[in-house]
Amino acid sequence: MKILAIETSCDETAAAVVEDGRRVLSSVVSSQIDLHVRFGGVVPEVASRAHVELLTPVVAEALLEAGVDGKEIDAVAATAGPGLIGSLLVGLSAAKAYALAWQVPFVGVNHMEAHLHAAFLEEPDLALPVVVLLVSGGHTLLIAMEDAASGSGSGSGSGSGSGGAPFPFRYRLLGQTIDDAAGEAFDKVARFLGLGYPGGPAIDALAATGGGDPRAVAFPRAMRAEGYDFSFSGLKTSVINYVRKHPDVEVADVAASFQEAVVDVLVTKARRAARELGARGICIGGGVAANSLLRLRILEACVEDGITAFVPSRAMCTDNAAMIGVTAWYRLRADGPSPLDLPALPNLALPFS
Secondary structure (H helix, E strand, O other): OEEEEEEOOOOEEEEEEEEOOOEEEEEEEEEOHHHHHHHOOOOHHHHHHHHHHHHHHHHHHHHHHHOOOHHHOOEEEEEEEOOOHHHHHHHHHHHHHHHHHHOOOEEEEEHHHHHHHHHHHHOOOOOOOEEEEEEOOOOEEEEEEEEHHHOOOOOOOOOEOOOOOEOOEEEEEEEEEOOOOHHHHHHHHHHHHOOOOOHHHHHHHHHHHOOOOOOOOOOOOOOOOOOOOEOOHHHHHHHHHHHHHOOOOOHHHHHHHHHHHHHHHHHHHHHHHHHHHOOOEEEEEOHHHHOHHHHHHHHHHHHHHOOEEEOOOHHHHOOOOHHHHHHHHHHHHHHOOOOOOOOOOOOOOOOOO
């Protein structure tokens, strides 16, 4: 089964062709960073207008790269949420139009669930259960991903729907941010330090190449020893207050110390969750999973604890359509096609059990 997948939840216009939920025949991503950089963040109206202009050539390139045409596509999928409503509507409308024109099923996909499934594109034999640390500009989630057949509960589709095949995974929410997401904190701190947009890569690069000392400033680690929830708003405020009191401080030291504090909390909680749940590994996903220090610390922690670390390629961390295609394959088999009147769902949540 070949699925054309479309992703337009925020500021990346992406299309991919995925075969049988495993093999990526093509994956094309057109970034809008240059359009938004002068505003210091994503402007929703600018993003949606750019998707309108970029989506058709991106889909055409994905089909060409895969060596297929519309007659060989078996289903069309698109992100239904969460995300910016204007951006979501562009991708959903296009996907429904392609599905109608080619007379194939349409599948609406949860963007966050797709990040969970991205791991299987590069590690098809990933052994469950695993703890997934899903970190992005809008979300910071700690999730237990389990084999649906091994436990009770519903919500993520442990049974089968109109598609006929059982859905193989269960998701349990372990913790989430109570204020700023990790990526949001990176962006706000970077903006305050004058590092530009996007903030995550800017701080990562400065900390790595600017000679910053991660021990220069002892920024707070909020809630590190308390449960599985996260809080980064206080850390952001601490950075601002420190720089105002010490205007001559090296920016590279502040960036490195801030990054160290964020990664310390993320890794500590993921590691503790894996131990307490008896997980066989830790996966990371989302845009912040491209951070070099987070990737290194997760690998080191898993080696020390004797469990598997899955650190996806940076291309699979950031928004892409290949992950939409793999999720659509599972959902189509379990739940059948989505209705063509499926709306854009900007606040769509993961289906936790």
